[in-house]
Amino acid sequence: MLVIKLALRNLFRNRRRTILSLSLIALGTAALFLFRGYNVDVITAVKDSAIERHGHFQIATEAYWEGGRYGYDYLISPELLAGVKEVLAEEPQVISYSTNLGLEGLIATEERSIPVVAIGIQPGNPVPDVEVKEGRRLEQADLEAVLISPGLARALEIEVGDYLMVTARTVHGDFKSGNVKVAGISRPGEIEGTTVITPISFNQMMRETDRIGRIVVKLDDHGATEEVALRVQRALEGNDLAGLRVRTWEDLAWFHHLLALFLNSVFGFIGLVIFLLVLFSVLEALTMAFFERIREVGTVRAIGTRRHQVFGMFLSEGVLLGLFSGLLGVALGWGIGSLINVAGLTYILPIAGEKLPFRIALGLDVAWAPFLVALVATTISAIYPAYRAAKLEIASALRFV
Amino acid sequence: MSKDFQQPLLKIENLSKDYSLGKIVVHALRGVNLEVPQGDLLVISGPSGSGKTTLLNLIGAIARPTSGDVFLEGKALSKLSDGRLAELRNHKIGFIFQSFALIPVLSVYENVEYPLLLLGASRKERQRRVMDMLGEVGLGELARRRPNDLSGGQHQRVAIARALVTEPRLVLADEPSANLDSETGDEIMKLVARLNKEQKVTFIVVTHDPVVSRYARRSVHIRDGRLLNEGVETRACD
């Protein structure tokens, strides 16, 4: 208690110096907080959209995942699908699932044609959920309809209601053509470049099969993904469905990983810079405090204060400085972050080419890292002056002027 | 006279202290012998650089001698660890320094309380002792002041209170009046003499000012690290 009291009083002894250190650390912490808040927001948004697109996990044959999509046997037969449905029915956390069958082919108007991948989905099923800008989503009654991205609509110069011709191979290797009507155009970013969305029944008709490619599963909780995926994989193996493999959205969403890795590395770098900045400025401030107090250390040691207590006084001063300025920085970052969120700013990310909301995630999961940077940096920089103060010889400290 | 009164409170045997400054060795103390009985007020006077502070530091267990030993209540200081010496300074010795020796961030009250906190005295005990001691040195009213708001004389009174609050066996004062005008210096020495007489506190005061010796029960002179008139009585011990 004595040690803490003295540290606290000494901290505010040279007000100008302390306020300077305090503001520097608080500003650094706030900057880190804002950057991390932005990162968390972007990563969460990307994660949510990845889950929108991929579901929480998907089930397909090993051959399907390995990419050997030729021939016939990589697809899931209706009998196997029935088995999978039984397994999924046992999982209360599965809220919905949908079957997919892809179709690779050409999509064409009278003037031009473009190679596309048509993702055949079950219309009316919430998985995957595509937001539509013009027209409407696919509905259960749709047999020959398509959802396209705005980019593709521009490239083909078509609008909602126009017809397109699709040409693809059947599972037997023959070519086959069919017509689809543009039911809707998605919002930007909802569908990737040359992908279109069709009813699975259309794709099955085109490929002349009753099989499906994969099953997309959605859960009621992001956090349960790994656990449920593992249980389903075991159940599949136990039910003679050993050829089927579960892949989670994390396995599938490479972009999410890359972005998270990139943003976290940038955070690490900025964090390190701010860490060093805080370290050296606090080291300087506390070293100055050390020189000013050499005589005083001599005095308190002469009247019976132990070395470790002197060490504690100087160290506590750094820790308290780190605590205060870290808290202040987090509060500052939090405040600025709230203002940014209220202001509803948007920005354009070059690779996406669309307006994104500029938001800062707030919360303790954002705050802990910047706070820790401030606290650890100040604590470390206090160690050396504290050590020097503790090591002082009393008699020479008392002679020091 | 009881038997243990015959053992001196402090006994110094053949005490020497060298400082080496590179190749030069300074012999700050050269074989000092001294006995200080319980209740004494010993003034050691000598010119600047004669070894007064060095001697006081060795007595006060702040530094260790090159040779010889200091015995406090018969116990050799050289045998004690640094930790035990700190404990001893806290329990048995009080220090009064020339100046700048109060902790500026603590109030007068807290400065005097400080050694009691180190001792682990209870809150009630601390309050009683600190207020008694501040009353004793005539500063009861100024308990809440900070050292910077005190005059030089008040500053030294607080230092005296802090030195005596633990009821130490021995109080060491290094030129307590050197930074004061002669009138205030006199007051401080009168206070020391009174506390010595009324509270039976043993004092050793070092000074370069021979005038201070008139407050002494005994006085000795130091020059070039040697005591000249060992144990000359100026006043009788009562």
Ligand SMILES: Nc1ncnc2c1ncn2[C@@H]1O[C@H](COP(=O)(O)OP(=O)(O)OP(=O)(O)O)[C@@H](O)[C@H]1O
């Ligand atoms: N830590 C030290 N290192 C080197 N030399 C020292 C040290 N302390 C004291 N001395 C030297 O030892 C001698 C005695 O010093 P000391 O401080 O004991 O004298 P003093 O009588 O207290 O003097 P003053 O009246 O100036 O306080 C001086 O020559 C001084 O320079």
Ligand SMILES: [Mg+2]
């Ligand atoms: Mg001296």
